[in-house]
Amino acid sequence: MSDESDAGYLEYVHGRMPALRRIAFLLSGDSDQADDLVQETITKLYAKWPRISRVEHVDNYVHTMLVRAFLDEKRRGWWRVSLRGAPPEPPPRPGGTTEERTVLRAALRRVPARQQAVLVLRFLCDQSVADVARILDCSEGTVKSQTSHGLTALRRILGDRVGGAL
The missing domain is CATH 1.10.1740 (Rna Polymerase Sigma Factor; Chain: A)
Structure with missing residues (x-):
């Protein structure tokens, strides 16, 4: 270059x-x-x-x-290997308690990867459906269905902890 x-x-x-x-x-x-x-x-x-x-x-x-x-x-699956007992805690961000963020992060890791990517891009990175569809090279309908399935999975994983927040 x-x-x-x-x-x-x-x-x-x-x-x-x-x-x-x-x-x-x-x-x-x-x-x-x-x-x-x-x-x-x-x-x-x-x-x-x-x-x-x-x-x-x-x-x-x-x-x-x-x-x-x-x-x-x-x-690939290499991410399952960890050389330490617990992940380091990132600096706290405003909004929600540390416990709520930890619980949500753990629940999000249990959601299938594509649904996890859609949820992160849509709700944590504030991307539009169209932008997420372009990033993931899929239709907007797929983004919407993956969002729905991902939120359903999070609700199932979190149970009563969120009390209807998701």
Whole structure:
């Protein structure tokens, strides 16, 4: 790659890193796995940067790459291996108690990967149905049905803990 192209890539990655890491963490629920997902995504992005940099909506393309990396990791199954007793707790965010966030994160991990991705993108990343459909390369109807099935699964997993909040 040329120096100019490298500079554009570095500028883009440095500017988008916090957002990419946030989405990856929301998808995976684990800061180490989130870092791995982001690293895999930006590595693939570097290889394709000369073409991708000319795309009108680079963020959309990169979000798609990140979600697909997450779905691929779920299929591979290595994420089940843990070298520590419990995951590190991320810094608390406003809204909800730590216990509520922990319970929701654990329940979300039990939902099938595609439904999990849809729920995270729709409700935690505030993406529209159309944007999620584009990211996951599926129809808007599929996003809606995956949302419905995912919410049903969360309700079943959480039981009475949410009291109708979902």
